[in-house]
Amino acid sequence: MAGPTSLSRRAKAAIVLAVLLVAYGAAGSYFVPRIARTQAEAFVAETLQRRISIGEIRFNPFTLAIEISDLKLTEADGAPLAAFRSLYVNAELASLWRRGVVLKEVALAAPDVELIIAPDGSLNLAHLAPPAPPQPAEKKDDAPLRVHIGSLSVTEGRIGFQDRSLAQPFSAAFTPIRFSLADFRTDLGHRTTHSFSATSRIGARFDWSGGFTVRPFGAGGTFSVTDLRLAALNEYVEGKLPVELVSGNAQLRGEYRFDLQPLALEVALPLIGVRDLVLAERGVSGAPPITVPEIDAEQLRFSLTQRDVGLRRLTLRGARVEVARDADGSLNLARLFTPTAQQTPPAAPAAPVGAPAGGAAKPWTVHVDAATLEGATVLTEDRTLSPAARVSHSPVDVAISGWSTAPGSRMKFEAKHGIEKHGQLTAAGDLRLEPFDLNVAVDLQRFPLPVLQPYLSQATALTLRSGDLSVKGSYALAAPRPGASLASKASGEMRVDNLLATDDVVKEDLLKWRSLVFGGIRFEQGPDRLRIDRIVAQEPYARIVIAQNGTTNIGRVLERRAGAGAPAKAGTGKPAGERMPITIRTVQMAGGSAHFADYSIQPSFATGIVDLNGQVSGLSSAPQSRAKVALSGKVDEFSPVSVSGEVNLLSTATYSDLALSFRNIELTSFNPYSGKFAGYNIAKGKLSTEMKYRVDNRKLDAKHHIVIDNLEFGEATDSKDAAPIPIKFGVALLKDKNGIIDLDLPIGGTLDDPEFRLAPIIWKALVNLLSKLVTAPFRALAGGSDDLAFVDFEPASPALREPDRGKLGTLSKALVERPQLRLNVPFTLAPAADSSAAAAQALNALVPRAPGPLDEAAKRKRIQALEAAYRAQLKAEPKIVEENLDVRIERLQAALLEHLKPPPAALEELARQRAQAVRAALLANKELNPERVFMVSQPGEPALADGRVRMEMKLE
Numbered sequence: 001m002a003g004p005t006s007l008s009r010r011a012k013a014a015i016v017l018a019v020l021l022v023a024y025g026a027a028g029s030y031f032v033p034r035i036a037r038t039q040a041e042a043f044v045a046e047t048l049q050r051r052i053s054i055g056e057i058r059f060n061p062f063t064l065a066i067e068i069s070d071l072k073l074t075e076a077d078g079a080p081l082a083a084f085r086s087l088y089v090n091a092e093l094a095s096l097w098r099r100g101v102v103l104k105e106v107a108l109a110a111p112d113v114e115l116i117i118a119p120d121g122s123l124n125l126a127h128l129a130p131p132a133p134p135q136p137a138e139k140k141d142d143a144p145l146r147v148h149i150g151s152l153s154v155t156e157g158r159i160g161f162q163d164r165s166l167a168q169p170f171s172a173a174f175t176p177i178r179f180s181l182a183d184f185r186t187d188l189g190h191r192t193t194h195s196f197s198a199t200s201r202i203g204a205r206f207d208w209s210g211g212f213t214v215r216p217f218g219a220g221g222t223f224s225v226t227d228l229r230l231a232a233l234n235e236y237v238e239g240k241l242p243v244e245l246v247s248g249n250a251q252l253r254g255e256y257r258f259d260l261q262p263l264a265l266e267v268a269l270p271l272i273g274v275r276d277l278v279l280a281e282r283g284v285s286g287a288p289p290i291t292v293p294e295i296d297a298e299q300l301r302f303s304l305t306q307r308d309v310g311l312r313r314l315t316l317r318g319a320r321v322e323v324a325r326d327a328d329g330s331l332n333l334a335r336l337f338t339p340t341a342q343q344t345p346p347a348a349p350a351a352p353v354g355a356p357a358g359g360a361a362k363p364w365t366v367h368v369d370a371a372t373l374e375g376a377t378v379l380t381e382d383r384t385l386s387p388a389a390r391v392s393h394s395p396v397d398v399a400i401s402g403w404s405t406a407p408g409s410r411m412k413f414e415a416k417h418g419i420e421k422h423g424q425l426t427a428a429g430d431l432r433l434e435p436f437d438l439n440v441a442v443d444l445q446r447f448p449l450p451v452l453q454p455y456l457s458q459a460t461a462l463t464l465r466s467g468d469l470s471v472k473g474s475y476a477l478a479a480p481r482p483g484a485s486l487a488s489k490a491s492g493e494m495r496v497d498n499l500l501a502t503d504d505v506v507k508e509d510l511l512k513w514r515s516l517v518f519g520g521i522r523f524e525q526g527p528d529r530l531r532i533d534r535i536v537a538q539e540p541y542a543r544i545v546i547a548q549n550g551t552t553n554i555g556r557v558l559e560r561r562a563g564a565g566a567p568a569k570a571g572t573g574k575p576a577g578e579r580m581p582i583t584i585r586t587v588q589m590a591g592g593s594a595h596f597a598d599y600s601i602q603p604s605f606a607t608g609i610v611d612l613n614g615q616v617s618g619l620s621s622a623p624q625s626r627a628k629v630a631l632s633g634k635v636d637e638f639s640p641v642s643v644s645g646e647v648n649l650l651s652t653a654t655y656s657d658l659a660l661s662f663r664n665i666e667l668t669s670f671n672p673y674s675g676k677f678a679g680y681n682i683a684k685g686k687l688s689t690e691m692k693y694r695v696d697n698r699k700l701d702a703k704h705h706i707v708i709d710n711l712e713f714g715e716a717t718d719s720k721d722a723a724p725i726p727i728k729f730g731v732a733l734l735k736d737k738n739g740i741i742d743l744d745l746p747i748g749g750t751l752d753d754p755e756f757r758l759a760p761i762i763w764k765a766l767v768n769l770l771s772k773l774v775t776a777p778f779r780a781l782a783g784g785s786d787d788l789a790f791v792d793f794e795p796a797s798p799a800l801r802e803p804d805r806g807k808l809g810t811l812s813k814a815l816v817e818r819p820q821l822r823l824n825v826p827f828t829l830a831p832a833a834d835s836s837a838a839a840a841q842a843l844n845a846l847v848p849r850a851p852g853p854l855d856e857a858a859k860r861k862r863i864q865a866l867e868a869a870y871r872a873q874l875k876a877e878p879k880i881v882e883e884n885l886d887v888r889i890e891r892l893q894a895a896l897l898e899h900l901k902p903p904p905a906a907l908e909e910l911a912r913q914r915a916q917a918v919r920a921a922l923l924a925n926k927e928l929n930p931e932r933v934f935m936v937s938q939p940g941e942p943a944l945a946d947g948r949v950r951m952e953m954k955l956e
Contacts, residue, residue, distance in 0.1 A: 051076060055068075070083075070086075102148045181193070189215070243336050373397065393419055464501050496516045639663060829908075847869050
């Protein structure tokens with residue numbers, strides 16, 4: 001009996017165990033998915049305020065494997081947040097006795113996450129985090145949770161990205177995303193390897209592989225970005241950067257190492273390459289200003305520990321840069337890299353990354369071992385001018401080595417570029433930033449000056465047809481210590497060859513030379529001084545022309561200088577001790593010439609100076625210095641000219657002692673001037689003159705010794721500009737018995753306010769135009785008085801006064817002696833005075849005023865007379881009821897005076913009668929031609945003299 005009974009018990013136990021296993025399996029596979037679904041839906045709906053849908057949940061209670069398919073997490077309005085096609089997690093029972101999480105496998109297929117930045121800048125996924133519960137204080141002896149994942153894989157992943165905070169919303173997607181992780185453990189020192197790859201719609205492929213440890217936390221690996229199309233990225237940075245990424249393809253690869261304790265990050269990028277980069281100003285049409293076919297950055301290293309960023313080599317090849325200064329003065333490149341207020345990034349954190357707490361951080365060092373710009377083209381355009389100034393610089397090659405922000409570091413540079421296919425600039429030197437120290441050697445050859453023509457056109461009517469500028473020398477700029485003022489030094493030579501400048505109006509040469517050399521230049525600042533060993537002008541030429549309207553070509557060339565102020569007077573600036581010392585050893589001229597022509601007279605006048613040679617030596621700004629002058633030339637080849645003496649042109653204490661000599665000048669060559677200003681041609685005569693000018697302490701003492709031999713006038717020219725004086729008579733008085741005029745003309749005064757003392761008859765004979773400008777016409781007629789120009793009238797009267805009749809008689813006789821003169825007699829009126837006087841006369845005629853003071857009866861009688869006149873004139877009853885008799889009289893008189901003022905036509909007639917009276921008095925002299933006296937209907941400014949109306953006549 002015992003055997004069967006015992007067997008029955010085992011069978012029963014097996015059956016019970018089987019039933020329990022079946023029940024466990026059934027419960028696990030049935031209830032766990034449902035409970036998980038219910039809990040997940042409740043949590044998402046109640047806590048996260050979102051919606052979730054799950055396709056199927058399968059759980060194997062024996063293998064502890066769970067598989068979830070077709071999960072979708074959305075916003076409350078149905079907008080997608082996250083989803084995946086399937087998630088498989090296979091846990092192991094070892095989690096129970098290992099006191100941790102042990103997952104044999106985690107596989108996520110086709111995850112799809114939508115990252116959205118809202119218009120307010122918030123991230124949609126950030127709202128999914130539930131409020132964190134209060135955490136109990138961590139016990140020091142608590143060991144961290146152990147986690148072991150055999151393998152984790154993500155396949156066919158997608159991350160969608162939308163930024164709705166921009167003016168133009170941006171969207172992108174990264175797919176397919178693949179990620180794998182093998183043998184993940186949180187054990188101390190265990191290293192887990194991983195790999196990641198993704199591709200975006202902007203054409204970039206991202207690869208990342210490496211490993212990391214959790215205890216302690218650290219990571220290292222490699223990464224690469226290939227085929228990053230910058231034009232596609234441009235859409236995202238549109239609202240953040242002013243620059244538009246038109247095109248470009250970038251790629252990079254690198255490796256990194258990161259440790260949390262102590263904090264350390266090392267990044268090395270062997271190569272960053274950018275191809276076909278094109279940058280443009282956002283929102284501006286036209287050709288992009290920056291194009292760089294190739295950019296290579298080699299061996300970029302970043303060290304957080306050393307606080308160092310270094311680049312071994314940076315190379316830009318074939319760049320094309322267009323620099324434009326627009327009409328408002330702004331630079332396109334400045335706008336290209338200057339963010340607007342909306343694009344300005346937030347302020348940087350106060351403490352730099354990696355700075356040790358509680359102490360001053362080691363300053364970051366940034367350095368580039370070598371940087372080169374190869375075969376570049378730079379086009380500059382200044383659109384503030386019309387036409388715009390355009391200059392092409394090509395090819396441009398620049399090499400920089402040893403650039404660093406480390407204190408005391410010094411970099412070297414070399415540059416070479418062509419200018420407008422003709423000029424060439426080479427520069428080489430070194431630079432230290434702190435304290436600042438720059439040394440550069442410059443060699444500029446054949447810079448084409450005509451490229452500056454647009455700038456000249458704004459200020460002058462001058463056209464540079466040719467000219468090459470060359471400069472060779474060195475320049476240094478340095479601060480002796482940090483924060484000190486900069487001091488500079490320069491030395492070298494400058495020359496301008498084959499200059500030709502023409503006048504835009506007449507299209508003729510204005511200024512030219514074969515060469516102009518400034519040699520041995522030495523400039524220093526702090527203290528300031530300038531020294532030039534020599535200035536040499538070879539074959540200089542200048543053309544001076546007076547046009548028919550009296551303007552000069554020099555004036556026309558400079559007339560466009562709008563707003564240019566008058567030159568400051570010498571000696572009105574800084575004291576001499578504060579001026580920069582200047583020394584010029586010699587100024588030499590060889591083969592100089594000049595041309596002078598005057599077309600304001602007929603026939604025109606022209607002459608030239610040729611073979612101008614000589615030098616000025618010893619120019620200096622030192623007050624006591626004296627430069628010696630020795631120049632010689634010829635006027636029209638047969639009349640020698642010389643200039644000799646001493647000058648001090650550069651000092652505020654102006655000094656000169658010069659002698660000028662002109663010999664054997666034919667006066668017949670001056671016939672155009674004689675015919676125009678003297679009214680006669682010159683039949684014969686020669687001029688020799690010696691002029692001596694001495695200026696000392698700004699006082700002028702000059703002497704002109706003029707000798708005219710056998711001056712004879714020929715035919716009259718009937719010039720309208722001839723001076724109204726007896727030229728022949730004056731010249732005859734000056735001649736001696738041999739027909740020689742020998743004059744000494746002293747000139748004295750100061751340079752600030754010169755006063756010339758010349759005998760009037762000599763001045764009229766030689767410089768007759770001056771008499772016309774400085775002598776008042778009526779004063780000449782009256783023998784020293786301007787009184788003949790004025791006639792005074794009583795207000796409201798056209799009658800001449802007896803004193804004025806006498807003056808008009810004198811004037812008429814003087815006019816007879818000056819047949820070239822004409823007299824303008826203006827209609828003269830003082831409206832206020834004449835109108836008031838005429839009204840008073842009319843009132844007195846209506847209501848004569850009794851002589852002497854009025855008693856009350858006389859006042860009432862006058863009031864009755866005024867009221868009667870008021871009714872007769874104004875056709876109305878007077879409404880003045882003032883009880884005070886004097887006040888009533890004044891008011892009645894004022895009303896009548898206002899009414900009795902003459903109309904404008906009557907005043908015009910009064911002005912005409914006055915002019916007629918003056919004309920009649922003048923023409924009483926029958927010798928005076930009536931055609932020479934004109935009545936002018938436009939009156940001048942009214943003037944009163946001693947209560948009378950004054951007429952001012954004009955001579956022509």
